[in-house]
Amino acid sequence: xxxKNRRILLKSRPVGMPTAANFGAVxxxxxxxADGDVLRRTIYLSVDPYMxxxxxxxxxxxxxxxxxxxxxxxxxxxxxxSRNPAxxxxxxVAGYDGWQQYAVSNGKDLRKLDPRAxxxxxxxxxxxxxxxxxxxxxxxxxxxRAGETVVVSAASGAVGSVVGQLAKARGCRAVGIAGSAEKxxxxxxxxxxDACVNYKTDDLVPALQAxxxxxxxxxxxxxxxxxxxAVLRVLNRGARIPLCGRISExxxxxxxxxxxxxxxxxxxxxxxxxxxxxxxxxxxAFIQEVAPLVRDRRIKYREDVIDGxxxxxxxxxxxxxxxxxxxxxxxxxxxxxxx
Ligand code: NDP
Numbered sequence: 001x002x003x004k005n006r007r008i009l010l011k012s013r014p015v016g017m018p019t020a021a022n023f024g025a026v027x028x029x030x031x032x033x034a035d036g037d038v039l040r041r042t043i044y045l046s047v048d049p050y051m052x053x054x055x056x057x058x059x060x061x062x063x064x065x066x067x068x069x070x071x072x073x074x075x076x077x078x079x080x081x082s083r084n085p086a087x088x089x090x091x092x093v094a095g096y097d098g099w100q101q102y103a104v105s106n107g108k109d110l111r112k113l114d115p116r117a118x119x120x121x122x123x124x125x126x127x128x129x130x131x132x133x134x135x136x137x138x139x140x141x142x143x144x145r146a147g148e149t150v151v152v153s154a155a156s157g158a159v160g161s162v163v164g165q166l167a168k169a170r171g172c173r174a175v176g177i178a179g180s181a182e183k184x185x186x187x188x189x190x191x192x193x194d195a196c197v198n199y200k201t202d203d204l205v206p207a208l209q210a211x212x213x214x215x216x217x218x219x220x221x222x223x224x225x226x227x228x229x230a231v232l233r234v235l236n237r238g239a240r241i242p243l244c245g246r247i248s249e250x251x252x253x254x255x256x257x258x259x260x261x262x263x264x265x266x267x268x269x270x271x272x273x274x275x276x277x278x279x280x281x282x283x284x285a286f287i288q289e290v291a292p293l294v295r296d297r298r299i300k301y302r303e304d305v306i307d308g309x310x311x312x313x314x315x316x317x318x319x320x321x322x323x324x325x326x327x328x329x330x331x332x333x334x335x336x337x338x339x
């Protein structure tokens with residue numbers, strides 16, 4: 001196939017909040033497809049908070065993106081040409097092709113999707129890495145029991161929305177924390193959480209105490225900072241804290257000093273950091289439990305879709321400005337399964 005492949009590269013490392021100037025676009029020619037290879041066109045690109053970490057060269061659990069390299073990211077794509085017997089033109093695949101219109105590889109990194117089973121974009125959200133994060137963190141680390149109270153921050157987002165609905169499915173009280181009245185309304189009225197606290201307008205500790213009359217047994221922590229500090233003051237005896245993310249701290253340029261750990265001690269609470277990519281063995285259990293719940297609309301999801309590869313930097317920055325409402329996805333090219 002002839003033509004050009006547009007790519008978005010990491011041009012410089014951000015100090016504080018990322019800006020558009022940290023990225024640069026290039027058009028490169030598409031190379032002929034070699035024997036054994038699969039060429040695909042990106043339909044959807046996922047943008048996720050962890051990408052802020054990959055833009056930085058600070059020590060972390062994964063290597064940074066090198067300056068001048070294509071930004072990384074999960075993708076859903078259509079195979080346009082295959083010289084690999086395992087794939088055919090027209091197949092829809094999930095992969096990790098990054099911020100570009102086309103990608104080529106031997107196909108070992110691809111997972112075929114069935115467009116009849118679920119909209120293919122869900123492979124980036126509710127049935128992809130974020131949904132799996134919710135499953136591993138809540139079920140394996142949080143170990144919820146019916147009647148317990150589960151609090152989750154960034155509650156309307158890709159991970160948080162699944163955490164609260166899974167908690168409800170396990171018979172727990174689910175309380176969200178989110179950053180606007182509209183998001184709180186959505187979390188309670190659409191997703192079926194029992195309550196939602198607005199961390200921008202509510203006095204957090206009394207609001208959490210009111211929403212959690214039996215205190216908090218599981219805090220699924222997505223935000224860190226002041227939100228975590230408030231939650232720690234309402235912990236129950238024996239509480240568990242799956243420490244999933246600290247999005248309020250990702251752009252910090254200096255250490256603000258952490259919340260007091262006293263509550264962890266006096267409540268004999270457990271806090272455990274986890275990275276979803278260490279738990280790939282739980283993928284079949286996750287799909288087995290969550291895919292039917294999504295199909296039956298017992299787990300609802302919301303996607304925030306923005307058009308065009310060039311919009312990816314704006315979409316990523318928006319995650320740290322609370323501009324997204326639901327799983328943030330960039331539509332790089334038309335979705336043929338919706339035609
Ligand atoms: P979301 O879809 O929830 O989008 C991010 C949301 O975070 C924003 O919409 C905003 O919601 C909230 N937010 C942004 N800035 C702040 C802030 N300063 N203070 C409080 N809230 C803020 O993202 P994801 O669901 O993809 O990710 C949620 C968390 O899970 C992140 O911390 C992410 O890093 C983590 N994560 C961890 C994984 C792991 O393996 N450990 C894997 C995947 C995700 P609002 O309007 O409510 O403020």
